[in-house]
Amino acid sequence: MTAKLPNPIDIHVGSRVRMRRFLVGMTQGKLAEQLGITFQQVQKYEKGTSRISASRLQTIANVFEVPVGFFFENIASHASAEYDPLSDAADASLLTLDGMALNKAFVRIRSARVRRSIIELVKLLADDCDASLTDLSIDADIRGLRSN
Template structure:
């Protein structure tokens, strides 16, 4: 499948797909899941060639790193989701997601690290 076709299926630019392929940007768990759905492979397909020493990490730590579950139950996460789904326009919601993905891919300290 071409980068353009994959990008269209994921509602991303082909440049973003190139950045994923080259390792310039990390792929978030939700996008990894979407890619697996488009390519008709399980998410585990992308981890088949992981070095053995990475597999020795505790399951909880792996899940936290892959899916960032430590934020799921936080009040701000719940509020963010609630307010997001109150936005009636689907295109606006997609734009917000794209903005959040770009902001999340930025380098630097997270608000949690800086005390913001």
């Protein structure tokens, strides 16, 4: 018997819970305490493996001081059964701890000029990293040929 895959909408809602929890600086344990559940249940909600009831979602929204609709933002692209939430690299990177930490720090920068400069710097670093990885791959291929 194969395990049932989580519903894409449950995954989306759970990822929005996780993102909001991180942005407000709350642990899974603290959220669980406020909801009267275990932190393991919060983990299941965030992964989409346990469906969040309407009343529980309203309570979570109250804890985070957001409207319930927050958890459904950008849901249209996630509504199809074939949707893979990690296929969109931008969304996936925002759901990592590094991505959320970067975003949390970035939005606190008041100067638009500084934010634009940081964006350009990150783009340059990413391009340089891509080039370096390509160079490493070519070097490894050459070394492999030499040893044969």
